[in-house]
Amino acid sequence: MKMTQMEMNYTNLTNERNSLWMRLNNLISVRESCENWMKFDNGFYFISTEQKTWMESRQECKKKGADLVIISGEEMQKFVTSFNKRVWIGLTDVEKEGVWKWVDGTTLNISFWKDKQPDSNQGHSEEDCAEIYVSDPSLRWNDIPCLQKNYWICERLLK
Template sequence: MLKWFKCKYPHNLKHTCFYVHLPLGGDIAESKCSRLPVVCLGLLCVLLLTAITVLWIKFNNLTIERDQLQTSYTNLTIERDQLQTSYTNLTIERDHFVSVFIFIPEDCRYFHFSFYYISTEKKSWSESRKFCTERGADLVIINSREEQEFISKAFGSSEAWIGLTDTEKEGVWKWVDNSTLTTKFWWTGEPNDYDRNEDCAITGYRGAGSEHLSTWADYPCDHPVVGICEKKKN
């Protein structure tokens, strides 16, 4: 809006009128209104930037939590697989023991991962071995003095077949698993292959005369005595 003032004529300018344009209240208000959208836009940008920053922080936190959950899931999966393996092994071992105890009498003895039991009927060496194998065992194999002492204590002085024979070659004694005889508990003068007809071994030989350690002797394989069976745990 223009505000006119009274014209004054300088001496060198005739009939010329000057006026001055002064801003009034309405112009000031209009100037303020023109700056308001700029301020609002600036505030909106600040709010938008703040929102983006907050969302980015939350996204990073969620990513970290996701990775932690993935790690926990992986660890739980590994533990589950380990437990499954342990369960499978225990099931196999349980089934093994079940199969063992199905065939082993109640009066069996246990020593160094093997079950031992003695037959109740006197039979030949081969028939006694068949009795053992039908029950998942075999005639006993003695590999140490401790085992011989255990058998002496467990089964007393009963003459019983053990898994030792030289039927394949005279004088070459082998166990039923085809291993060569190394630790020996023969009674004095044994084996003697009396009458060239003694190719199987017994323990608990009566002539030993020892209460703590029974000894061996060779007997005719068709001689009827009981047999000692051994079933290994594994």
């Protein structure tokens, strides 16, 4: 059975309408789930009000469809430090000591380490996770044990 031009137009319009409805529902869902999030650049950011370990913090982000924040440049560093809060960031060297990687698997190519950091506490304990260190006026990064409890920042990038 051959479709008429009108039937094909109707089918195409119906498919397009259904696709638009799905996109609209996805946008509404993202908006509703981002009510306590802040918009910056090409993403949304959630700053926790409770403290957890680095892994627990990452799991909380993943529950929200996000991950710990990746700091990709000076503007992002300024944004993250503007909260003046000691927070986990998505950086760790847990796989291989001294090889710092972001949660998306990319290696570190720009850094804002505090003076003499990372130092793994001069070898006395494992310090495999990175935080924003607010006790220092420069608000730079510090490596600390991943089991320490800290606030965190989740990042959900727009696609």
